[in-house]
Ligand SMILES: [Zn+2]
């Protein structure tokens with residue numbers, strides 16, 4: 130939970146109960162989730178006032194501040210680089226079309242990582258960090 134609270138406070142955003150629950154749902158899911166999936170989970174947990182518009186807004190917010198990533202499918206996944214406090218670099222994500230698993234590349238020595246870091250560091254008021262998404266079949270499924 131620290132991850133969420135620190136990131137929100139860093140941006141002077143409130144740590145609301147709704148944000149905590151939505152982030153938890155996303156984090157505990159093995160698969161990326163659409164705003165509707167998150168809403169369904171919320172109603173399963175019998176959380177009232179779980180309207181899709183506010184879920185959507187919070188998911189967009191999470192991806193804006195680097196807590197989550199929006200994939201090409203329109204679904205959201207939590208950033209897997211938990212220990213990377215800054216997250217000021219391009220996030221490279223692989224999506225498996227067989228198991229629907231999402232794998233985030235955690236390799237800081239790649240040229241792509243260093244180049245993205247260089248570009249991002251030269252931007253003065255950074256308000257959005259993108260991710261690079263690849264899809265295909267993961268190693269576990271390819272046998
Ligand atoms: Zn990430």
Ligand SMILES: [Zn+2]
Nearest residue numbers: 225228267270
């Ligand atoms: Zn797979």
